[in-house]
Amino acid sequence: MCQDVIFHEIYSAGLLGEISLGLKRDTVEGxxxxxxxxxxxxTPYILNYGSLQLSFSSNDPHATLQSIHLYFDEIVEFPHGLQLEGWLPNKSVSAEEFLIHAEHFNVVLEEDEQHTFKNPQIGFKSKADVIVVFTIEEESVKLYSIHLGKRPR
Known part of the structure; x- marks a missing residue:
């Protein structure tokens, strides 16, 4: 059975390869x-790696990773140190196609009112609090970003 690692790790467990919230900045850079x-x-201290944006609580090397953002364009670029396997969407993926793919891998995404603004975007949230945002462009709804942040207490 082929398991889609990206869907399972990001949307169910809140992981992106070896990167997870709470890691220290020096560990992430390593x-x-x-x-x-x-x-x-x-504050926040943000590191950019192509399509990947990582936010830390401060510029201290021991500051912890607070959020992970993936931004989608025609080309999606990740650092060489990040090993990802499985289906990786891009900007041309429609909301409908994305949701069908998520359902196929038993990932439940529900519309998220906090990240939905009727015109320009629609947001969805997984049980691991991963936010998926689609932009509304004319007649189409296209993938814009995926965000995972610290859960509110």
Whole structure:
């Protein structure tokens, strides 16, 4: 049986390869290497690796990973240190296609009112609090981003 690692790990367990919330910044940089870009502000401290954006509580090397963002365009780029297997969507994936794929792998995504704005976007949330956002462009609904952040207490 072929298991779709990306769907299982991100949407069910809240993992992206070896990257998970709570990891220290120096550990993340050890796994992924030098970021392509670093935010100008110190709070949150954001590392950019192509399509992947990682936010930390501060610029301290021991600060913890607070959120993971994946942004989708025609080309999706990840750091070489991130090993992903399985179906990886891109911007051209429609909401309907994405939801069918999620259902096929038993990932339940429900519409999320907090991330839905009737025109320009629709948001969905998984049980692991992963947010999936689609933009509404003319007659089509296309994948924009996937976000995983610390759960509110």
């Amino acid at each position: 796994l992924l290497g030098e970021p392509q870009d670093i935010s100008v502000s110190s």
